[in-house]
Amino acid sequence: MTRRTNRIAALLLGAGLGFVAFGVAQAADKTILIGMQCDRTGPTQVVGTKLCPGTHDYIDLVNSQGGVDGWKIDAEEVDNAYKVPPAIEEYEHAKQQGAVGIMIFGTPQTEALNQRLEQDKIPGTSPGFGIAASADGKYYPYLFPIAANYWSQGAAAIKFASDQLGGSLKGKKIAYIFYDNPAGHEPLPIIQALAKTQEFELQTFAVPPPGVDVSSQVLAIAQQYRPDFVIDHTFGKSPALIIKALKENGYPLNKVVALVWASGEADITDAGGWDVAQGYNTMQFAGAGENYPIIKAIQDMYKKRGEAPPAAMQATVYYNRGVEQGAVWVAAIRNALKLSHGQKPTPTQVKDGFEMIHNFTLGGLMPPLTVTAADHEGGGWVRIFQVKGDHLDAVTPWYRAYRNMVVDKEDKTAEQMAAKSN
Amino acid sequence: MFHSETGVFKTSYAADMALFPLPVARWTIAGLTLLFVLVVPLVFSPYLMTLLNLVLIAVVGALGLDILVGYTGLISIGEGGFMSVGAYTAANLVVRMGLPFWVAIPAGGLMAALIGIIVGIPSLRIKGLYLAIATLASQFIIEWLINHVTWISGGIEASIQVPPPEVFGHKLVMPQQLYFFLLFFAVLAIVATLNLKRSRIGRAFIAIRDQDIAAEIIGINIFRYKLYAFAISSFYAGIAGVLYTYYLGIANYEQFGIDVSIDYLVMIIIGGLGSVLGAVFGAAFITLLPEATRLFLTNFGGEFLSQDTIRRLVPNSTLILFGTLIIFFLIVEPEGLNRLWRNVRNYFRTWPFSY
Numbered sequence: 001m002t003r004r005t006n007r008i009a010a011l012l013l014g015a016g017l018g019f020v021a022f023g024v025a026q027a028a029d030k031t032i033l034i035g036m037q038c039d040r041t042g043p044t045q046v047v048g049t050k051l052c053p054g055t056h057d058y059i060d061l062v063n064s065q066g067g068v069d070g071w072k073i074d075a076e077e078v079d080n081a082y083k084v085p086p087a088i089e090e091y092e093h094a095k096q097q098g099a100v101g102i103m104i105f106g107t108p109q110t111e112a113l114n115q116r117l118e119q120d121k122i123p124g125t126s127p128g129f130g131i132a133a134s135a136d137g138k139y140y141p142y143l144f145p146i147a148a149n150y151w152s153q154g155a156a157a158i159k160f161a162s163d164q165l166g167g168s169l170k171g172k173k174i175a176y177i178f179y180d181n182p183a184g185h186e187p188l189p190i191i192q193a194l195a196k197t198q199e200f201e202l203q204t205f206a207v208p209p210p211g212v213d214v215s216s217q218v219l220a221i222a223q224q225y226r227p228d229f230v231i232d233h234t235f236g237k238s239p240a241l242i243i244k245a246l247k248e249n250g251y252p253l254n255k256v257v258a259l260v261w262a263s264g265e266a267d268i269t270d271a272g273g274w275d276v277a278q279g280y281n282t283m284q285f286a287g288a289g290e291n292y293p294i295i296k297a298i299q300d301m302y303k304k305r306g307e308a309p310p311a312a313m314q315a316t317v318y319y320n321r322g323v324e325q326g327a328v329w330v331a332a333i334r335n336a337l338k339l340s341h342g343q344k345p346t347p348t349q350v351k352d353g354f355e356m357i358h359n360f361t362l363g364g365l366m367p368p369l370t371v372t373a374a375d376h377e378g379g380g381w382v383r384i385f386q387v388k389g390d391h392l393d394a395v396t397p398w399y400r401a402y403r404n405m406v407v408d409k410e411d412k413t414a415e416q417m418a419a420k421s422n
Numbered sequence: 423m424f425h426s427e428t429g430v431f432k433t434s435y436a437a438d439m440a441l442f443p444l445p446v447a448r449w450t451i452a453g454l455t456l457l458f459v460l461v462v463p464l465v466f467s468p469y470l471m472t473l474l475n476l477v478l479i480a481v482v483g484a485l486g487l488d489i490l491v492g493y494t495g496l497i498s499i500g501e502g503g504f505m506s507v508g509a510y511t512a513a514n515l516v517v518r519m520g521l522p523f524w525v526a527i528p529a530g531g532l533m534a535a536l537i538g539i540i541v542g543i544p545s546l547r548i549k550g551l552y553l554a555i556a557t558l559a560s561q562f563i564i565e566w567l568i569n570h571v572t573w574i575s576g577g578i579e580a581s582i583q584v585p586p587p588e589v590f591g592h593k594l595v596m597p598q599q600l601y602f603f604l605l606f607f608a609v610l611a612i613v614a615t616l617n618l619k620r621s622r623i624g625r626a627f628i629a630i631r632d633q634d635i636a637a638e639i640i641g642i643n644i645f646r647y648k649l650y651a652f653a654i655s656s657f658y659a660g661i662a663g664v665l666y667t668y669y670l671g672i673a674n675y676e677q678f679g680i681d682v683s684i685d686y687l688v689m690i691i692i693g694g695l696g697s698v699l700g701a702v703f704g705a706a707f708i709t710l711l712p713e714a715t716r717l718f719l720t721n722f723g724g725e726f727l728s729q730d731t732i733r734r735l736v737p738n739s740t741l742i743l744f745g746t747l748i749i750f751f752l753i754v755e756p757e758g759l760n761r762l763w764r765n766v767r768n769y770f771r772t773w774p775f776s777y
Contacts, residue, residue: 038733038737040733040734040737040738041737041738041740041741049734052733053730056729056730056733077733078716078736079716079736079737079740081712081737081740083681083682084670084677085476085709086712086713088472088476088670089469089472089473089476089712089713092468092469092472092473092597093469093713095468095469096467096468096469107579107676108674108676108677111579111581111670111672111674112670112671112672112674112677114671114672115583115670115671115672116671119595131579132579133578180569181569181580181676182569182575182579182580182581182674182676183579185569185580186579208566310730413578416578417578417583
């Protein structure tokens with residue numbers, strides 16, 4: 001017994017030392033490295049298992065076409081399982097290997113890395129999550145949300161409701177059902193402010209974590225409050241349960257709009273299929289569906305290799321967001337290479353590269369993204385896609401709403417947070 | 423801590439109580455001091471320092487939980503909650519009142535201890551699984567309060583940004599600087615736990631763990647000592663929370679969720695319950711395991727697997743490894759890594775003349 005355990009112990013010890021020793025960088029020429037965090041396990045894995053392949057496929061496509069001005073892009077992926085310590089380990093590892101930036105995943109992870117990005121002068125992206133105030137590039141110079149934050153999403157949802165209800169919300173009732181965590185609370189200030197200016201009545205319904213029971217909230221909405229419109233800002237399993245419960249209680253799903261993380265195909269299929277979810281409105285910051293030239297190009301790349309496209313591609317909502325993430329990074333690096341005259345760009349040049357992105361649409365998959373030194377959100381564009389038949393159909397053009405109010409809120413909060421931490 | 427010897431006959435209480443009964447122990451400590459204070463900071467890259475820093479924070483938290491679970495035998499799944507109490511207390515003191523770290527860190531610990539005492543009250547009447555559920559409830563109550571009371575959480579995303587700690591006017595920001603900061607508290611926690619174990623309080627904890635009725639009969643005030651255990655354990659957890667907050671520059675309760683509480687339980691179980699060295703081993707092991715698996719698979723896996731497979735395999739293999747290891751230790755070596763280490767040590771002590 002002792003001898004056996006001894007041997008096991010020696011093995012474990014040796015293996016442990018061996019692993020650590022292999023953390024040493026593998027140098028490669030003409031390669032630009034980006035650190036990439038994913039959540040293929042953990043509570044948000046439904047997103048990561050679809051989004052990350054999208055990013056990799058876009059980068060593979062660029063590399064297969066000769067890279068960016070001859071430079072190959074390498075996205076070193078690490079699963080952070082939506083935990084903070086792995087996110088920090090990965091960031092430091094990527095930094096040591098000379099990464100020009102980091103794709104973050106997760107709001108707590110974004111908050112934990114924010115100060116490091118600024119201190120190390122390395123750009124990071126947090127598409128559709130993270131710190132809403134970081135849209136303000138003046139106070140968050142190295143953090144790029146590059147997609148509509150929760151404030152823009154909240155404002156856009158109100159605008160959509162208003163358009164659906166005949167152009168005015170005066171005297172109307174709106175229900176806001178949200179996941180009871182900081183991210184769930186985030187759009188509230190904007191929606192509450194709009195309730196005053198647009199003169200509608202607002203009632204909030206919290207879904208406590210882990211969000212696997214929504215029946216009482218939905219009952220209160222559908223049977224008692226009977227609102228004119230519902231805004232759904234939940235995550236994980238909740239959106240599917242809410243769709244199902246609203247349907248069962250006879251609430252019309254075309255009077256529901258979901259913010260971006262309650263808008264995946266998985267939410268619809270988990271709710272009982274496309275038939276159940278007819279009319280459900282989903283908000284997107286990257287287009288849903290397969291009818292985009294870039295998706296076709298990726299399919300062709302797989303065909304050329306003689307492989308079948310990945311299953312993740314079928315979940316177009318998250319996959320396309322992954323493609324968008326990859327595309328924005330490649331665009332930033334392309335701009336950075338102009339600044340560095342073909343030399344390997346520094347992280348700061350990539351940061352400047354982000355701020356040079358102008359009207360970047362990726363053939364319609366993305367809104368006209370324009371990032372400036374002041375606006376790291378890229379305009380705050382969203383588009384509503386409705387469940388029709390067995391696919392998501394665009395029912396609005398790319399739009400944004402109450403922009404002055406949102407930008408004002410971003411600036412004020414960023415200023416307030418900057419003042420606090422000094 | 424590393425050595426104990428048979429055949430040593432002590433003739434005084436002082437000798438019996440000595441922290442390092444053998445001369446070789448002193449040399450080991452001197453060697454380790456040299457290693458961690460001089461060699462490691464010079465040799466390690468910032469990345470390896472980051473890993474080590476996270477281990478040091480985990481050591482403080484794991485020691486705290488070990489006092490409660492390993493020494494006193496009271497199961498707690500509320501470690502993360504106590505960590506966030508410490509974190510938010512310190513963050514509020516630092517940001518609102520501008521207090522330095524040497525006030526904020528003990529204050530965070532004390533506040534966590536106070537909450538720990540309140541949570542510990544049911545432990546007088548309930549044990550085992552019931553107590554575990556009570557501590558689980560405390561975890562959720564603390565999370566809920568922080569999420570909903572903006573006075574605590576600062577209002578914006580329930581997170582408070584904290585400036586880096588300052589020592590003699592120097593801001594500690596680089597991994598090397600933070601390393602010494604964290605090493606100081608980790609060593610303090612280790613020494614304090616070693617001493618606690620040898621004290622009246624520590625012995626009372628062990629008596630309660632082994633048989634609480636017997637402990638009561640020999641004159642130990644069970645209620646008081648159980649609350650002591652909760653207070654001391656939560657104090658450590660609070661300190662770990664504050665250290666984590668300083669390390670990240672932000673207090674955020676989502677970083678101290680139920681999964682963190684479970685990770686800490688796994689640390690002390692794999693390390694070996696009721697041993698200081700075990701908690702240290704466990705903290706290092708659990709913190710480094712995911713990173714080690716990843717580096718192993720990404721460096722060697724490329725030979726026979728495609729990139730896409732590796733990407734899908736890595737995160738899941740960590741989880742599989744985690745589960746397998748817990749089962750492995752529970753079946754094969756319930757006394758954990760600490761026992762493995764002792765076996766190796768005992769083997770080599772008589773080597774090559776083992777009998």
